[in-house]
Amino acid sequence: MTLFLADDQSPLWSQYTGTWVVGAVGEIVLVATLIGSRPSTSVDFDNAALALQILRLIFLLALVGYALFCRWTTESSSTKDVEVGNNGAPVEESPLLSGESILESTTTAGQLEGRQYGAMNGTSNSEDGDDDDEEKEAKELEKKLIEAGGWWGYVKGFSLFLPYLWPKKQPKIQLYLLLIGLCIAAERVFNVLIPRQEGIIVDKLTQVYGTGELPWKEVAFWFFLKFLDSRATFGMLQQFFEFHLDNWSLRQMTDLIFRHIMNLSMDFHVSKDSGELIRAVEQGSSLNMLIRMLLFDFGPIFLDIGVSLFYITYLFDDIYFACIMIVSAVFYAIATWKGNIWGARKRRVNAEDDRQESKTKFESISNWTTVSYFNRTRYQHGRLMTSLENMIASSTVLFNIECAVDAARVLSLFLGYLCVNFLAVYRISQGTKSIGTFVTLNSYWNVFSGPLWYLSYLSSDITTHLVNAERVLQVLKSKPTITDSQTARPLRVENGEVRFENVSFSYDKRKDTIKDVSFIAKPRQMIALVGETGSGKSTIFKLLFRFYDVTGGSITIDGSDLRDVTLSSLRDAIGVVPQDASLFNTSIMENVRFARLDASDDEVMAACKAACIHDKIMSFPDKYKTKVGERGVKLSGGELQRVSIARVILKNPQIVLLDEATSAVDSSTEAHIQDAFRKFTEHRTTFVIAHRLSTIMDADTILVVDKGEIVERGTHEELTSAGGKYQQLWEAQTTKVKKTVEESKLLLDI
Numbered sequence: 001m002t003l004f005l006a007d008d009q010s011p012l013w014s015q016y017t018g019t020w021v022v023g024a025v026g027e028i029v030l031v032a033t034l035i036g037s038r039p040s041t042s043v044d045f046d047n048a049a050l051a052l053q054i055l056r057l058i059f060l061l062a063l064v065g066y067a068l069f070c071r072w073t074t075e076s077s078s079t080k081d082v083e084v085g086n087n088g089a090p091v092e093e094s095p096l097l098s099g100e101s102i103l104e105s106t107t108t109a110g111q112l113e114g115r116q117y118g119a120m121n122g123t124s125n126s127e128d129g130d131d132d133d134e135e136k137e138a139k140e141l142e143k144k145l146i147e148a149g150g151w152w153g154y155v156k157g158f159s160l161f162l163p164y165l166w167p168k169k170q171p172k173i174q175l176y177l178l179l180i181g182l183c184i185a186a187e188r189v190f191n192v193l194i195p196r197q198e199g200i201i202v203d204k205l206t207q208v209y210g211t212g213e214l215p216w217k218e219v220a221f222w223f224f225l226k227f228l229d230s231r232a233t234f235g236m237l238q239q240f241f242e243f244h245l246d247n248w249s250l251r252q253m254t255d256l257i258f259r260h261i262m263n264l265s266m267d268f269h270v271s272k273d274s275g276e277l278i279r280a281v282e283q284g285s286s287l288n289m290l291i292r293m294l295l296f297d298f299g300p301i302f303l304d305i306g307v308s309l310f311y312i313t314y315l316f317d318d319i320y321f322a323c324i325m326i327v328s329a330v331f332y333a334i335a336t337w338k339g340n341i342w343g344a345r346k347r348r349v350n351a352e353d354d355r356q357e358s359k360t361k362f363e364s365i366s367n368w369t370t371v372s373y374f375n376r377t378r379y380q381h382g383r384l385m386t387s388l389e390n391m392i393a394s395s396t397v398l399f400n401i402e403c404a405v406d407a408a409r410v411l412s413l414f415l416g417y418l419c420v421n422f423l424a425v426y427r428i429s430q431g432t433k434s435i436g437t438f439v440t441l442n443s444y445w446n447v448f449s450g451p452l453w454y455l456s457y458l459s460s461d462i463t464t465h466l467v468n469a470e471r472v473l474q475v476l477k478s479k480p481t482i483t484d485s486q487t488a489r490p491l492r493v494e495n496g497e498v499r500f501e502n503v504s505f506s507y508d509k510r511k512d513t514i515k516d517v518s519f520i521a522k523p524r525q526m527i528a529l530v531g532e533t534g535s536g537k538s539t540i541f542k543l544l545f546r547f548y549d550v551t552g553g554s555i556t557i558d559g560s561d562l563r564d565v566t567l568s569s570l571r572d573a574i575g576v577v578p579q580d581a582s583l584f585n586t587s588i589m590e591n592v593r594f595a596r597l598d599a600s601d602d603e604v605m606a607a608c609k610a611a612c613i614h615d616k617i618m619s620f621p622d623k624y625k626t627k628v629g630e631r632g633v634k635l636s637g638g639e640l641q642r643v644s645i646a647r648v649i650l651k652n653p654q655i656v657l658l659d660e661a662t663s664a665v666d667s668s669t670e671a672h673i674q675d676a677f678r679k680f681t682e683h684r685t686t687f688v689i690a691h692r693l694s695t696i697m698d699a700d701t702i703l704v705v706d707k708g709e710i711v712e713r714g715t716h717e718e719l720t721s722a723g724g725k726y727q728q729l730w731e732a733q734t735t736k737v738k739k740t741v742e743e744s745k746l747l748l749d750i
Contacts (some may be wrong), residue, residue, distance in 0.1 A: 007299055027057040111242070119259035141688035145687060165291060173248050178239040183238035183301055190229040191304060191447045192311055197222040200441030232520035242296070249288040257281050257472060265482040266547035267507075285377060287472060289330055290465040301451040305329070308448040315428055315437055321420055331454060332409050336456045339442055341404030346398045353391040355512045360387045376706045403568025409456065413449050420445075484566050491565035493573045493654040495523040496685035497558055497659055498544065504552030513539050515708045516553070519701070526686045530729065537689045538579075540705070541657050544568055544687070557655070575653035579660040579689075583632035589624040591632075591643060595651035607650035610680065613642035649680055670695070693730055703724065 079279040142344050153437055167173035171729045201222060206214040228234055258281055273727040313322045364371060426435045498521040514536050515694050521527045529537040542548055543555060546562050553564050564571060576594075583591045592604045599607075604624070608614040616639060620626045634638045648656060658677075674695065677686075690696045704712035704719070704726045719726035 018722040027060055035542070036426070047694045070573050093180075108535070117664070118492045120455060135231055163212065165249055165287070167248070173245060176245050180238055180241045180245065180296065183234050184296065186234050187229065187238075188300065188303055190234075190305060191444075192307065194225050194229060195440045195443035196350060197225055198443050199434070199436030199438075202439045203289075203436035215495050217543075235535070242292075246292070249291075253288060253472075254281065257475065259665060260476055260478075262479055264478060266478045267481055268478055286468040289464065290469055293458060293462055293465070296461075297454070301455050301458070304447055304451045308444060308634075312441065312444065312448075315440060315658065316424065316433060318423070318427065320423060324416055324419045324423070325448060326420075328412055330413035331415075332452050332456075335408035335412055339401065341406070343398060343401045346394065346401060350391070350394040350398045353387065353394045357387040357391045360384045395679050398722070413452065417445060417449070445690050447687060482546060482567065485563060487500050488566045490569040491557060491560055491573055492569075493558055495558055496654050497521065497523050498655065498685055498687075499555070499556045500540075501556070502553035503543065503550050505539065505550050514543070514550075514602060517708075517710055519703060519710065519713065521685050521687065521701075523685060524683055525700040526681060526688060526698070527697075528688045528690060528699035528702045529705055530690060530693060530696070530726065532700060536704045536708040537705050539661060541576070541659060541687065541689065541707075544657065545574055573653055574655045574657060575648040575651045576657045577641075577648050577659060581632065581640050583628045583635075583643065585627065585630045587622075587625045587627060588643060591628060592650055595647040599650055604646075604650060607646040608643075610647035610649050613639065613646055616642075633666065654684060654688045656684050657688065658690075660689055660691065693726075693733055704729075707718070 047654075121198075132247060167177070197218065201215060204218050208215065222512045231239070261281065284442070309322045309325055312325065313319055314320075360383050363383065371377055420441065421438075424433070424438050428435060428438055500517050500519050503517045504512060505516055506512045517540065519527070529540060531537055539548075543550055544562075546567060547565060557570075557573070559564075584594065588608075589601065589604055592607060593599050596603075601624075606613060608617060615622055619628070626634075628634050628640075632643070635643065680697075688696055688699065693716075696702060701713060701718070702719055703710050706725060712719055712722065712726050714722070720730055721727075
C-alpha cells in the first residue's frame with residue numbers, strides 16, 4: 001500500500017496514517033503484554049514471536065514517520081507554489097471546473113494549461129505527454145471498452161471467431177480437446193500425489209530406520225506416479241493432442257483470414273498496406289495462442305495455486321500457512337506490476353532504439369549503390385555504430401530494471417518459503433506433524449511458486465496476442481463492397497457486346513470521376529481509349545472488370561448487367577494486360593501457366609511465341625525454368641510486359657483489356673506484338689488504352705476521355721480531320737517524332 005501511495009501524484013495520507021498510528025499503539029500494548037507475561041524459561045518460538053511483534057511495531061512506526069514526512073514536503077511545495085495577488089491573498093491555481101471562464105480574471109491561460117479537475121496541487125502532466133505510446137494505447141483501449149459497453153462487450157466481439165475455432169463437425173478434434181482436459185486434470189492430481197508420496201516414504205524410512213526393512217510398496221508407487229507424470233506418458237499424450245489441435249486451428253484461421261482478404265474489394269486493398277495485410281494473415285495464430293493460454297495455461301495456473309493453498313492448509317491443519325502464501329503471492333504480484341510500470345518507458349525507448357538500429361542497417365544495405373556512388377560507407381558505418389550504442393545503452397538500463405524486479409520477486413517468494421518452513425519445523429518439533437510433511441511441503445512448494453513465475457511472463461504474452469487478435473478481428477469485420485447478389489447467375493458470353501449506358505462513378509462523393517459515359521462495343525470490335533493522365537481511362541477498365549460498382553447507369557455484356565452475374569464468371573471471361581505487370585517469384589513457365597492452370601508446356605510456349613518472348617526465354621541459361629524474382633524484378637520492363645501478354649493469350653478470354661500493353665517495348669518488338677494482337681483479337685471484343693496514338697490507328701472506335709467524360713468519338717481519320725482534342729494530341733506526338741528524327745539525322749551528319 002505504501003508503494004501505491006508513494007507512486008501516486010496526489011496521495012491521501014491522512015486515512016492511512018491514522019490506521020497506522022492505531023496499529024502502532026496496539027502493537028505497543030501487545031509487545032508490553034508479551035514481555036510482561038513472558039515465562040522465565042521461554043522456548044525459541046516464544047522468542048521468535050516476540051521478535052516478529054517488535055519488527056511489526058518498527059515497520060508501523062516507520063510508515064507513520066514516512067507518511068508525516070511526505071505530507072510535510074507536499075505542503076511545503078504547495079506553499080511555495082501559491083501565487084500571491086496584489087492584496088497579499090493567495091490566488092487559486094487549480095480550477096474547480098477546468099475551462100470555466102470565471103477563472104480567466106485571476107488565472108492566465110498558461111497557468112491553466114495542463115491542470116486536471118480534482119488535482120490538489122495543480123501540477124502539470126505535460127512531462128508525460130510527449131510520445132507516450134502506453135498512455136495512448138490505454139486511452140484507445142478505454143475508448144473501445146466504452147464503445148463496447150465494458151469488458152464483456154469487448155470480449156464478446158471476438159465471438160466472431162468461435163464458429164471457426166470450435167470443432168462443431170469434427171468429432172476427432174473434439175476427442176482431442178477432451179483428452180487434453182483429462183491430461184491436465186491428471187497432471188493436477190500428480191502434483192498432489194507425488195509430494196505426498198515422498199512424505200510417506202520419508203515417514204516410512206524414519207519408522208524402519210536401522211531395521212534393514214525397505215519400503216518397497218511406497219517407493220514403487222512413487223516411481224509409478226513419477227512415470228505417469230513424465231513426458232513418456234501423459235505429458236507426451238498431451239503434447240501430441242495439442243500439436244494436432246494447434247495445426248487444425250491454424251488451418252482454420254489461415255483459411256478464414258486469407259479467403260476473407262482475397263474476397264475483399266479493391267477499395268479495401270488500395271487503402272491498406274500490403275505488409276499489414278500479410279501480417280494479419282500471419283497473426284491468425286494469435287487467437288489460437290490466446291485461447292490456448294486461457295484454457296491450457298491460465299486455468300491450470302489458478303487451479304494449481306488454489307489447490308496448493310488448500311492442500312498445504314489441510315496438510316498442517318493450520319490456516320497460517322495459506323495466509324503466508326497469499327501474502328507472498330500478493331507481494332510477488334505487486335513487484336511484477338510495479339516493475340512493468342517502471343520498465344514501460346525504458347522498454348519503449350529500447351524498442352525505438354532497436355527499430356532505429358535496424359532501420360539504419362536496412363537503409364544502408366538496400367541503398368548500397370547510392371552509398372557507393374557518394375562514397376559514404378564510413379558515414380553509414382558511423383550512423384550504425386551510434387544507433388547500436390544507443391540501443392545497447394537502453395538495453396542495459398532495461399536489463400537492470402528487469403534484474404531488480406526479478407530480485408524483488410525472488411525475495412518475496414523466498415521470504416514466504418522461509419516463513420512456511422519455519423512454521424512447519426515448529427509444528428514438527430511440537431510433535432503434531434511428522435517429518436514427512438516437511439518433505440511434502442518442500443516438494444510441493446514448486447507447485448505454488450512455479451505458476452506465479454509463469455503467470456508473470458504469461459500476462460505480457462496474452463496482451464500481445466490480444467492486440468494481434470484485435471487487428472485480425474478488424475480485418476475480418478471489413479466487408480467487401482463488391483459481392484454476388486443472391487440472384488446472380490454465371491455470365492455467358494456469346495457475342496461479346498459491351499454497353500456503357502449513362503455510367504457515372506466517383507471514388508469520393510465530393511468529386512465525380514466518370515460522368516455520364518455511354519458507348520457500345522459491338523462484337524469483335526476494338527475500342528481505344530485515349531486522353532491525358534488522370535482523365536478516367538483506367539477507371540473505365542476497373543468498372544468493366546467490376547473492381548468497383550457504378551454509382552449511376554449500367555454496364556452490360558450481351559445484355560447481362562454486371563451486377564447480376566457472378567464475379568467469378570465475369571473475370572473468367574475477361575483478360576487483362578495491366579500497365580504495371582507483376583509476376584510471382586517462380587519460373588517463367590509457372591507464371592504464364594497461372595492464366596490457365598491445366599495448360600500444357602507446348603501451349604505455354606505457343607503463347608510465348610505469339611507474345612514475341614519465346615526466343616528471349618530460350619536464350620536464358622535455365623530457359624522456361626528461369627526464376628523471375630519478386631514481382632518479376634529479374635526481367636526487363638519489356639520482357640515483363642511480354643510475359644504478361646503471353647498470359648492473356650494463354651487464357652484465351654472472350655473480352656480483352658489492354659492497358660498500355662506495349663509501352664515498355666522497342667518499336668521493332670512492338671510491331672511484332674501488334675501483329676500477334678491483330679490475330680489474337682480478331683474474333684474478340686477488345687479495349688485498348690494507349691498514349692502512343694500510332695498503336696490504335698486501326699481501332700474501330702476511338703473514345704477521347706477528358707475529365708471523366710467522352711468528349712470525342714470516331715475513327716482515326718474522322719478525329720484527325722475534326723480539329724478537336726484528338727487532333728491536338730496527334731499533332732503533338734507526330735511533331736515530337738519528326739523533331740527526334742531530324743535531330744538523329746543531324747547527329748549522323750556530324
